[in-house]
Amino acid sequence: MSNSNAVTKVDDFDIDQMDVELNDSDIEVSDKEDNSSDTNAALREEFDASNKSLDATQLYLGEIGFSPLLTAEEEVLYARRALRGDEAARKRMIESNLRLVVKISRRYSNRGLALLDLIEEGNLGLIRAVEKFDPERGFRFSTYATWWIRQTIERALMNQTRTIRLPIHVVKELNIYLRTARELSQKLDHEPTAEEIASQLDIPVEDVSKMLRLNERISSVDTPIGGDGEKALLDIIPDANNSDPEVSTQDEDMRNSLIFWLEELNPKQKEVLARRFGLLGYEPSTLEEVGKEIGLTRERVRQIQVEGLRRLREILVKQGLNMENLFDVDMD
Missing domain, CATH: 1.10.10.10 (Winged helix-like DNA-binding domain superfamily/Winged helix DNA-binding domain)
Structure with missing residues (x-):
């Protein structure tokens, strides 16, 4: 017998059985005892809700554990079919990546949303990724999907608990x-x-x-660079405290992709963004610090940053990634 079942049975006995015995014995309960009974009922209701949530999470995790992962070849095959409107292929792509959503969702625990709520939001991102994914671009689906999964989770958390x-x-x-x-x-x-x-x-x-x-x-992880505001730099910088090899690999893939995209910028834009946001071996720096390091004024650094971010946004859009919140700075 599981601990949760055992506790539930004890709880049922303490409250329900006691009520029956009191009623059968015609014992008169005072107002004070009534209040206590109401409190117990409220506590029981809260406990039951917590138990149900835990049970639902365990049930969900158990169910998705039976969904086999796709090989790289299967991934391309099903992705092509899904793009052509094959609903069965679309479903298979989603089901085989549900565990990825759970892994990512767990990293956002204790931030204001229950795990199941985080998973639900992440699943919306996964569905969106399946709809947008083009296997001919050379990305593994898990790398691409991670962007969308994090996007929907971050947006939900932002709406729930925005203040730092x-x-x-x-x-x-x-x-x-x-x-x-x-x-x-x-x-x-x-x-x-x-x-x-x-x-x-x-x-x-x-x-x-x-x-x-x-x-x-503080203001450089959420501010949009224009448009919808769908991604933050925080989402793509690897978590140094994360020890999950699969998630770490996905983070490294995304960082490599970002570095690859930076090569599309002119040298000055590339250097400014790398220094500002801690890429290519640099430590994150303020506009003023970057200016001193490369011999430019703070205002000129800001202008180059804006130009670079706009260009980077254009590149990402071409990749099918609406990363309007990639870097948190003003576009003007």
Whole structure:
């Protein structure tokens, strides 16, 4: 007998059987006891709902475990048929990749949505991937599908829990720096540097740089580069804490694809994006830091970044990937 079944039976006895015995014995229950009974009923209802959710998850995981994976050759065969409208092939493509959805969904646990809800959202992305996948482009389907699965999950989480929470003292300190920066920009008629902000506040430049870097990076994982806003850079950068070989392989495939697409940009655009977002061996840097490293102004770096992102978006669209949220920065 499983632990969950055992607990359920004990719970049924404690509540239901007790109610029967009290009624049969004609025992008068006080208002206080009534309240306790109501509480027990509420707790039982909550427990049962939790149990049902757990059971449903286990049942689902058990069912999809019987769906065989496709070989690379089968993948191309079924994908071609699905593109021609073969419903059986489409269904086979979906069913054979349901475990991929579960693997990805588990990485988003404890962020505001139950696992089954995450899986449901991920399955929508999987279906979309099957509809859009073109095997002639040379991608493995798992790599392509991962983009869409993450997209739908991230969007659901964004709608559920959008706010990034920071310690209150960090928020207060950041607000001081940002307010000072706004005031200086009005006085100086240009966006102030970290040195100018530090001088105004009489604090170390490094403290200002650290907070401004934090602010840029917080806002650099979700902001759309235009259009629908369907993808974030966070989705394609491998999780260093993830130990799942299959997911790590898919992340590496996507990173390699991104590096390949960067080669389509001109050298300056490629270097700016690589330095800004931590690609090609660079550490992520602020616009100001990149400017100092390559001898350009912050504003010029921003302009090159915008141009590069627009070009990158065009490339991704041609690949059938509507990655309007690939990098989180303003397009203007």
